[in-house]
Amino acid sequence: MSPGDPEADPAALARAQKKAAEIVLEDESWRRSLTDEQASRLLDEALKRADAWLARAARAGPLTEDSAYAAADEARRVLTQGTGTRGQ
Numbered sequence: 001m002s003p004g005d006p007e008a009d010p011a012a013l014a015r016a017q018k019k020a021a022e023i024v025l026e027d028e029s030w031r032r033s034l035t036d037e038q039a040s041r042l043l044d045e046a047l048k049r050a051d052a053w054l055a056r057a058a059r060a061g062p063l064t065e066d067s068a069y070a071a072a073d074e075a076r077r078v079l080t081q082g083t084g085t086r087g088q
Contacts, residue, residue, distance in 0.1 A: 049075055
């Protein structure tokens with residue numbers, strides 16, 4: 001981070017990460033045809049992607065309530081792509 005970059009608020013980042021995970025976990029329809037092991041790996045990747053999205057957003061400026069929803073959308077894209085391409 002360069003000297004002029006804003007510092008991310010760790011508490012705000014943690015809250016947004018938790019909220020994004022809760023949003024993603026509300027809908028389990030993406031895992032219908034997956035084994036528990038496959039679903040776990042895909043979910044881990046999706047949540048890592050959401051966390052990375054939020055970390056970038058936090059470095060760019062203060063997180064808003066919408067930030068968690070945007071990060072959850074990013075995670076859902078991973079889940080959708082992962083289940084849509086599985087077995088191909």
